Amino acid sequence: REARDMLATLEPFSLEEISAGLTAVGEKHTTNGKAGPFLGQMRLAVTGQQVSPPLFESVVALGRVRGGERLDQILALFA
Numbered sequence: 001r002e003a004r005d006m007l008a009t010l011e012p013f014s015l016e017e018i019s020a021g022l023t024a025v026g027e028k029h030t031t032n033g034k035a036g037p038f039l040g041q042m043r044l045a046v047t048g049q050q051v052s053p054p055l056f057e058s059v060v061a062l063g064r065v066r067g068g069e070r071l072d073q074i075l076a077l078f079a
Contacts, residue, residue: 002029003042004071013064019056045074 003025010017022042026035043055046067052058059067 001075004068004075007059007064007071008068010064013060015056015060018059022056022059046070 003022006021006025007013007018010021022039023035026038026042027033029038039055040050043052043058044050046055046062047053047058048070053061062070
């Protein structure tokens with residue numbers, strides 16, 4: 001939810017800001033301070049694949065609305 005909210009309000013919605021924002025969220029919510037596992041789960045949520053084009057570029061390509069919709073679909077599964 002934190003990543004979804006961050007992406008919904010991120011300005012500018014750019015590759016650099018998305019990268020920094022998602023990495024910060026991932027580092028915040030891990031026991032070892034490394035964002036890798038979180039970013040892997042984000043990739044799966046955004047693209048539907050574990051192996052795909054890079055996550056941050058995928059979010060940029062999808063755009064704020066479509067990327068957010070995909071995250072909303074995943075979050076609804078856990079509600």
